[in-house]
Amino acid sequence: MGSQIRFPLTINLLGLTLVLASMVSGCGASGSSSQAISPGASGTTLAVAGSSATTVRFNPQILRNFVDNVVVPSNNQFAQRADVLSGAIAAFTKAPNAQTLKNAQSAWVKARAAWEQTECFGFGPAESLGYDGSLDTWPINETDLKALIKSSDKLTAASVEKLKETEKGFHVMEYLLFGTDKSRQAKDLTPRELELLPLLGADFAQNANRLADAWSKGVEGKPAYRTVMATAGSSGNAAYPTVQAGAAQIIEGMLGSLGEVADEKIGKALEKKDSKLAESRFSFNTLTDIKHNVMGSQNAYIGTFADAKATSLGISSYVAQVNPALDQKIKQQFEAALTALDKVPEPFEKSISDPKATASIKAAQEAVNTLQNTLEKDVKPLLKSV
Amino acid sequence: MNPQFRLSTRQFPKVAILFAIAAIIAIGLAPLLTHRIDLQTQDLLAGGDTTVVNRTSLAFSQPAPNLTDKEVKLHKEGDRGFGDTFVTAPAPVNAGLGPMFNNSSCTACHIHDGRGMPTKGSLLVRVSLPPSQSNLAGQLTAANSGNNLHQSSLFESQAEASVSLGNAPPVPGLGTQLQDQAIYGLKPKATVEINWHEKTAVYEDGTPYQLRSPLIDIILPNGKPLPPGILTSARVPPPVFGHGLLEAIPEGDILALADPQDKNNDGISGKPNRVWDVRQKKLVLGRFGLKANNPNLFQQNAAAYVNDMGVTNPLFPEKNDTSEIDLKTLNAVTFYTQTLSVPGRTLINDPTTQKGEQLFTQANCAACHIASIKTGKHPVKAVANQSIYPYTDLLLHNMGEGLADGRPDFEASGSEWRTAPLWGLGLTQTVLPYSGYLHDGRARTLEEAILWHGGEAERSKEIFRTMAKTDRTALVQFLNSL
Numbered sequence: 001m002g003s004q005i006r007f008p009l010t011i012n013l014l015g016l017t018l019v020l021a022s023m024v025s026g027c028g029a030s031g032s033s034s035q036a037i038s039p040g041a042s043g044t045t046l047a048v049a050g051s052s053a054t055t056v057r058f059n060p061q062i063l064r065n066f067v068d069n070v071v072v073p074s075n076n077q078f079a080q081r082a083d084v085l086s087g088a089i090a091a092f093t094k095a096p097n098a099q100t101l102k103n104a105q106s107a108w109v110k111a112r113a114a115w116e117q118t119e120c121f122g123f124g125p126a127e128s129l130g131y132d133g134s135l136d137t138w139p140i141n142e143t144d145l146k147a148l149i150k151s152s153d154k155l156t157a158a159s160v161e162k163l164k165e166t167e168k169g170f171h172v173m174e175y176l177l178f179g180t181d182k183s184r185q186a187k188d189l190t191p192r193e194l195e196l197l198p199l200l201g202a203d204f205a206q207n208a209n210r211l212a213d214a215w216s217k218g219v220e221g222k223p224a225y226r227t228v229m230a231t232a233g234s235s236g237n238a239a240y241p242t243v244q245a246g247a248a249q250i251i252e253g254m255l256g257s258l259g260e261v262a263d264e265k266i267g268k269a270l271e272k273k274d275s276k277l278a279e280s281r282f283s284f285n286t287l288t289d290i291k292h293n294v295m296g297s298q299n300a301y302i303g304t305f306a307d308a309k310a311t312s313l314g315i316s317s318y319v320a321q322v323n324p325a326l327d328q329k330i331k332q333q334f335e336a337a338l339t340a341l342d343k344v345p346e347p348f349e350k351s352i353s354d355p356k357a358t359a360s361i362k363a364a365q366e367a368v369n370t371l372q373n374t375l376e377k378d379v380k381p382l383l384k385s386v
Numbered sequence: 387m388n389p390q391f392r393l394s395t396r397q398f399p400k401v402a403i404l405f406a407i408a409a410i411i412a413i414g415l416a417p418l419l420t421h422r423i424d425l426q427t428q429d430l431l432a433g434g435d436t437t438v439v440n441r442t443s444l445a446f447s448q449p450a451p452n453l454t455d456k457e458v459k460l461h462k463e464g465d466r467g468f469g470d471t472f473v474t475a476p477a478p479v480n481a482g483l484g485p486m487f488n489n490s491s492c493t494a495c496h497i498h499d500g501r502g503m504p505t506k507g508s509l510l511v512r513v514s515l516p517p518s519q520s521n522l523a524g525q526l527t528a529a530n531s532g533n534n535l536h537q538s539s540l541f542e543s544q545a546e547a548s549v550s551l552g553n554a555p556p557v558p559g560l561g562t563q564l565q566d567q568a569i570y571g572l573k574p575k576a577t578v579e580i581n582w583h584e585k586t587a588v589y590e591d592g593t594p595y596q597l598r599s600p601l602i603d604i605i606l607p608n609g610k611p612l613p614p615g616i617l618t619s620a621r622v623p624p625p626v627f628g629h630g631l632l633e634a635i636p637e638g639d640i641l642a643l644a645d646p647q648d649k650n651n652d653g654i655s656g657k658p659n660r661v662w663d664v665r666q667k668k669l670v671l672g673r674f675g676l677k678a679n680n681p682n683l684f685q686q687n688a689a690a691y692v693n694d695m696g697v698t699n700p701l702f703p704e705k706n707d708t709s710e711i712d713l714k715t716l717n718a719v720t721f722y723t724q725t726l727s728v729p730g731r732t733l734i735n736d737p738t739t740q741k742g743e744q745l746f747t748q749a750n751c752a753a754c755h756i757a758s759i760k761t762g763k764h765p766v767k768a769v770a771n772q773s774i775y776p777y778t779d780l781l782l783h784n785m786g787e788g789l790a791d792g793r794p795d796f797e798a799s800g801s802e803w804r805t806a807p808l809w810g811l812g813l814t815q816t817v818l819p820y821s822g823y824l825h826d827g828r829a830r831t832l833e834e835a836i837l838w839h840g841g842e843a844e845r846s847k848e849i850f851r852t853m854a855k856t857d858r859t860a861l862v863q864f865l866n867s868l
Binding site: 128140142164239253263264 | 439440441442443444447462466471473474475476477478479480483490494497498503505507567569570571732733812815816818819820821866867
């Protein structure tokens with residue numbers, strides 16, 4: 001990756017030529033729709049409200065930084081915590097007691113925090129190679145799971161690998177570790193459940209590690225997916241033929257995740273006032289999930305990862321150069337969303353149907369929506385013409 | 387040239403340079419001037435007013451930008467339905483999976499509203515007995531399983547939406563689709579294993595290429611292979627965006643493109659499929675599905691619910707007329723599939739892309755992959771009266787023995803397939819890396835997909851195979867710009 005990816009001069013020239021051509025023919029591009037989707041014609045020049053036109057170059061290093069400082073370390077942290085969870089489950093099922101159960105539950109919560117932060121870049125191999133489904137399908141198939149536990153079917157690594165996605169992953173482990181209302185004690189688990197759990201933990205850790213490898217090293221004979229995003233705009237990159245597409249991918253991932261938070265994770269539960277629609281209802285962890293989704297988008301925006309010491313270079317850096325006030329506004333809206341979520345009384349699963357908590361939940365939803373709107377209306381147009 | 391125009395040798399270099407500059411500008415401007423209209427309409431607005439320029443993994447998942455606020459709400463409701471994972475009843479949420487199924491949510495197969503992979507859960511196999519001998523229309527077996535005695539005696543445990551004109555009779559005990567998963571305690575109809583057969587061929591310039599075709603091993607619950615003689619057809623899920631627009635193309639305009647007898651002698655026929663409309667209880671034009679075997683999105687979605695997930699619905703209900711999802715959900719999901727935007731194109735200013743487009747036309751690809759067409763009336767205003775660029779005629783064409791599944795579907799023969807829309811094609815690997823092309827996902831690259839074309843497309847395929855490498859690259863870059 002020695003050479004810098006620059007916007008080809010020809011594209012800018014073509015853009016310029018196009019403008020000239022419009023003037024010559026006397027029918028310049030009119031109508032907002034054609035201007036809004038003008039592809040790279042404006043080159044790197046951006047008109048900023050309140051100031052004269054500014055020329056800001058989008059540094060493609062932002063894309064490389066996104067994969068290497070955010071995506072890869074986030075996935076690696078998740079894989080490492082999945083290993084810890086698998087180990088804690090094995091220790092618990094070998095010697096079930098209050099302490100070992102507590103350790104396993106806490107390992108689950110930590111793995112969950114890491115996973116939810118990866119949600120805004122859950123594209124690419126996470127979906128194609130089926131990891132997302134195996135790790136985190138909701139709801140669980142309680143009926144089939146109970147039947148399996150009740151049966152005397154042989155439980156092996158191979159049989160667990162073949163289970164339906166609704167019979168494995170985060171929420172099945174959550175169901176077995178926490179019970180349906182977080183009241184589970186070590187003695188409550190049946191021998192069959194104790195037999196199944198470590199197999200689920202190992203299957204989970206294996207998928208988490210494969211996902212991390214798919215980004216950093218490449219799996220199943222495929223190249224590391226980090227390269228696909230990092231080389232956006234270079235010739236031969238069919239997935240991201242332009243730098244714009246790479247930059248847009250970061251923003252779209254954030255919008256997708258924030259939209260899911262506002263519309264589904266909060267919205268649907270609030271609309272139906274039904275705790276059964278809360279995603280991590282067995283562990284009362286839904287609100288924590290949501291906060292980590294927002295934090296994941298924050299990482300993607302700033303271009304850094306919680307524990308990373310590297311200087312951050314992200315979409316934020318670009319926005320700050322073009323429009324510093326907008327960058328500040330977005331950073332504040334991230335903080336505001338997290339603060340509003342902090343004000344929702346725990347457990348979220350009970351607050352959903354508690355009239356006294358409704359205002360705070362709505363305020364949190366509103367704060368996430370506000371952030372989403374800013375990204376959609378103010379940031380996306382900037383990135384269309386980088 | 388003016389014969390009086392003379393250049394002195396002294397003036398020559400200066401004038402030549404000026405001339406050269408003028409020529410470069412002229413050459414540069416000419417295509418831009420002639421192409422300018424295209425840039426704003428054809429090239430960018432692939433889906434008319436429903437177009438969104440989004441070249442990311444979520445490119446197929448955007449609501450059309452011309453929906454009203456109320457419609458956006460309905461679209462979002464449909465989006466949730468499309469994403470709902472079904473589980474075995476009884477369950478507090480999303481009960482109704484199975485008893486037999488291929489997968490448990492719409493999105494699990496149509497990942498990010500795009501294709502699926504040729505792997506378990508995504509790839510499905512249709513089966514039927516060899517066609518009966520007598521005439522088709524007289525042999526209409528059923529409208530749906532709910533009132534089909536023949537079917538219901540075979541499937542006590544599951545409703546299956548199966549309509550046939552007698553040329554694809556259900557296989558006793560298997561029906562017309564192999565659900566290779568089942569809820570706990572039941573055995574799936576079959577296990578399906580895919581192996582790939584590789585063969586090598588060469589471009590005219592001597593460059594070798596590999597093509598792979600699937601070898602499908604089907605094992606029945608009794609451990610025996612599927613008896614020989616039963617017709618099978620493997621499919622991967624196609625993308626679902628832009629379908630409202632395809633639904634809104636006036637029937638007459640599609641029929642006008644048809645030339646089943648090839649009367650114009652261009653080697654391209656184009657045949658409409660006539661399929662059973664369950665609600666109207668009559669034969670109508672087929673538009674959706676890889677053999678255009680579904681008439682509209684409501685029926686397409688309802689059939690997918692019941693056949694792919696085992697979820698009964700108001701069109702294909704339980705025997706007692708109840709269903710596992712209600713009409714509101716089915717309508718919302720149908721609306722969702724009608725109102726997903728079409729992605730706008732990319733790299734359209736690139737000369738290689740533009741050259742590729744010319745080559746595409748010259749190779750006669752556009753005879754079936756018709757670039758532009760207009761939509762007409764439609765209950766969903768957003769998709770009505772739009773100029774669109776889907777690159778399909780929605781008609782059936784003989785694609786040759788290499789691609790033939792040998793399984794007829796209504797009027798589609800075993801070697802006929804519906805022209806696949808090409809819009810959004812260049813986003814395939816962005817939305818779902820490593821996914822394949824063609825009906826069973828066999829083609830790993832666009833080159834392979836082209837090289838599989840046979841039958842009516844044999845000549846176009848040969849033009850591609852014998853092109854110079856730079857031309858092949860340009861043509862593929864054009865496809866990737868879609």
